[in-house]
Amino acid sequence: MTDDAYLVLLHGGSPDLGVPPAALGGLACMDTPAVLGWLGAQGAAAASPLLRVLPPEETAAIPEDVERLPVPLSDEELALVRHQGAPPAIARVEEELLTYRTLADGRDALLARAFSAGVPAHRIAELTGESLAEVKALAARR
Secondary structure, three states, X not given: OOOOEEEEEOOOOOOOOOXXXXXXXXXXXXXXXXXXXXXHHHOOOOOOOOEEEEOHHHHHHOOOOOEEEEEOOOHHHHHXXXXXXXXXXXXXXXXXXXXXXXXXXXXXXXXXXXXXXXXXXXXXXXXXXXXXXXXXXXXXXX
């Protein structure tokens, strides 16, 4: 496995390989001289349906005869490539996990706001699904 993401130009086969860069809303690497030069040398446009980007863990699936170029992706871009390339069922669960993470990151602050507003501990536990013991422990730390 490599640590590089790759831009590949397919020859018509493997339509499920990778994600079209055009579907990702503009990767920063697409405007670099290296990518622009590579696209020019291939006679391909950035919007070509045959152009795909693959995350590092999928590069072993690139056929031997396919033109490829390693490209730098930010963590956010790489996460987007992985999400867009996932099967629909996995993509839905990933969305739920991201929502959970967003909510969990602000959990203590939300519970503290509830206490400050006067919501009783038993009601906070009931509404959040947190155990009453956990809610009371958070209240004691405030």
